[in-house]
Amino acid sequence: MSEPTSDAVEATAEPTAAAEPDAAVDVRDAESDAERDLRFETDAMPLLDQLYGAALRMTRNPADAEDLVQETFAKAYAAFHQYRPGTNLKAWLYRILTNSFINSYRKKQREPLQSNADDIEDWQEHRAASHSSTGLRSAEAEALDLIGDDVVKEALAQLPDDFRMAVYLADVEGFAYKEIAEIMDTPIGTVMSRLHRGRGQLRKLLADHARDLGLVRGA
Amino acid sequence: MMSDDSCRCDEALDRLEAFLDSEVEPFDADRLRAHLSECVSCFGEAEVEQRIRALLRRSCCEVAPETLRLRVRTEITVIRARTQGV
Numbered sequence: 001m002s003e004p005t006s007d008a009v010e011a012t013a014e015p016t017a018a019a020e021p022d023a024a025v026d027v028r029d030a031e032s033d034a035e036r037d038l039r040f041e042t043d044a045m046p047l048l049d050q051l052y053g054a055a056l057r058m059t060r061n062p063a064d065a066e067d068l069v070q071e072t073f074a075k076a077y078a079a080f081h082q083y084r085p086g087t088n089l090k091a092w093l094y095r096i097l098t099n100s101f102i103n104s105y106r107k108k109q110r111e112p113l114q115s116n117a118d119d120i121e122d123w124q125e126h127r128a129a130s131h132s133s134t135g136l137r138s139a140e141a142e143a144l145d146l147i148g149d150d151v152v153k154e155a156l157a158q159l160p161d162d163f164r165m166a167v168y169l170a171d172v173e174g175f176a177y178k179e180i181a182e183i184m185d186t187p188i189g190t191v192m193s194r195l196h197r198g199r200g201q202l203r204k205l206l207a208d209h210a211r212d213l214g215l216v217r218g219a
Numbered sequence: 220m221m222s223d224d225s226c227r228c229d230e231a232l233d234r235l236e237a238f239l240d241s242e243v244e245p246f247d248a249d250r251l252r253a254h255l256s257e258c259v260s261c262f263g264e265a266e267v268e269q270r271i272r273a274l275l276r277r278s279c280c281e282v283a284p285e286t287l288r289l290r291v292r293t294e295i296t297v298i299r300a301r302t303q304g305v
Contacts, residue, residue, distance in 0.1 A: 033303050042293075048288060053281035066287045073291045078298055142262070146268045152278035170240060172279045173270040177242055197234060203271055 027085040040080050043089055048073065050090075050173070051097055057168050058101045060157045072097045078148060091175065092185045096166065143210045153206040163198030170195055226254040231261045239268055 051072060054063035075096050076083075083092050109160070156164055162184070169175045169183060179197075181188045226247075237243050238251045255262045262280045 037299065045291075048291065049281060052283035052287065053279055056281055057279065066284070066290070069283065069287060070290050070294060074294050074298060078302070079293045141267045141270050144267070144274055147274065149278035152274055156275070156279075167275070168279065170232050171275045177240065192237070195240075199236070199268070199271070201265070206271065206274075 003135050030080060036080060039085070040077055044073070044076060044080070044093065047090060047093055051093060054094065054168060054173070055099060055101070057153075057156060057164060058161070059105055060099075064105055068097065068101055071100050071104065075100065078108070088179065090173070091179045091183060094169065094173070094175075095185075097187075105137065146213075147206060147209060151209055155202055155209070157207060159198050159201055161195050165200065166191055166194035167198040167202060171199075224250065226250040228254075228258060231255065231258065233263065235261070235265055235268065239265065239272070249297055 027039070031039070048069065052069050055068040055072075056062065059065045059068055072093065074139065076093055079096075141179060156167070159167065165184060166180060169180045170177075175183065177188050177191050177195075180191045183190065186194075231251055234243055234247065234251060238248060241248075243251065255265055
């Protein structure tokens with residue numbers, strides 16, 4: 001694997017911080033290489049499991065997921081001097097992961113799942129209506145808890161990449177719309193559209209599954 | 220946007236996703252919350268949405284294989300050696 005350079009990390013806009021760190025005090029100014037290495041070990045390495053989980057959902061393939069995570073951490077380490085301490089490290093890492101996925105893996109996939117152009121106006125009109133048309137009646141919400149992990153992951157895997165990523169970032173990692181927009185490098189409106197459509201598709205898949213299992217009364 | 224303060228079903232459903240994502244301003248969030256406490260149908264809708272999110276969190280929890288962790292550490296060591304001349 002060729003050595004990643006800091007150039008390879010897309011010039012990341014600083015991830016939005018809830019509170020801007022004191023501009024006069026930047027840990028990076030006075031720290032040694034060893035101290036920065038320790039900071040990476042302490043702050044970034046613990047996120048490996050989460051990034052692996054995200055990589056699995058993106059690549060839908062454990063071997064590719066491992067490669068993606070390795071590439072991500074290597075790039076992150078090489079560019080760690082660019083990360084401003086006190087800002088959102090998780091978002092910064094996810095940006096690298098997402099970029100790496102789009103640049104390295106999506107092109108290689110045999111059957112990349114693409115979504116249609118994001119029709120923002122369309123979905124805003126049908127927003128309220130679509131919820132009632134998925135067929136999963138509220139009273140049967142309990143049936144969802146009976147659905148196994150594998151089924152959920154399989155359903156997620158059926159979503160187009162962009163929808164799946166947005167749903168994962170919002171629902172599993174709890175990123176805000178603005179953070180997701182930065183991570184996926186798209187406008188917030190597009191994020192909301194992908195979330196709405198992705199969640200809608202997912203809900204329908206799960207409802208169909210619950211119905212097939214006889215967990216809910218068939219429509 | 221509403222002429223009176225109370226929130227009706229169409230508005231609640233329209234903003235439910237954003238509300239559950241904590242992306243609604245406090246004033247409207249309070250109105251929505253009040254509506255959900257009074258409206259069985261919208262409350263049920265919110266419940267389904269939340270259960271699906273909980274399902275995703277539960278199902279997508281992964282632990283990276285030790286071999287991956289080792290590969291990452293090894294590569295970092297190599298990069299360190301090259302860049303720091305250690």
